[in-house]
Amino acid sequence: MILKALIIAAVIGFIYLKFFHKPSAQQMPGKKKKKESVVLDEETVECCSCSTFVSVDEAILSGSKYFCSQECLEKSC
Ligand SMILES: [Zn+2]
Incomplete structure (x- = not known):
């Protein structure tokens, strides 16, 4: 009787391990690099005339x- 109980316990344990306690085979290799947010990718410059900051591409x-604009360019500074 004790043997039967042990077998049942073993089977339950086996089932538990097999279905509820899966060893994580695919462990994450510690790749947790923080993505640095691109805040100021564009370089900004100050308009000489009105002091507005515009991106270099637009300036x-x-x-x-x-x-910042043709208007300010004509006004100069
Ligand atoms: Zn301007």
């Missing part, structure tokens, strides 16, 4: 000075 470069 108008005149000599060594940046302007």
Whole structure:
């Protein structure tokens, strides 16, 4: 009788281990790199005339000075 109980216990234990206690075969290899948020990817420059910050792509470069628009470029500074 005790043997039967042990077998049942063993079977239950086996089932438990097999179905509810799966060893994680695919363990994450500690790849937790924080993605650095791209906050200022674009470089901004200050408009020489109105002091507005615009991206370099949008700014108008005149000599060594940046302007936000044609209007400011004409006004100069
Ligand atoms: Zn401007």
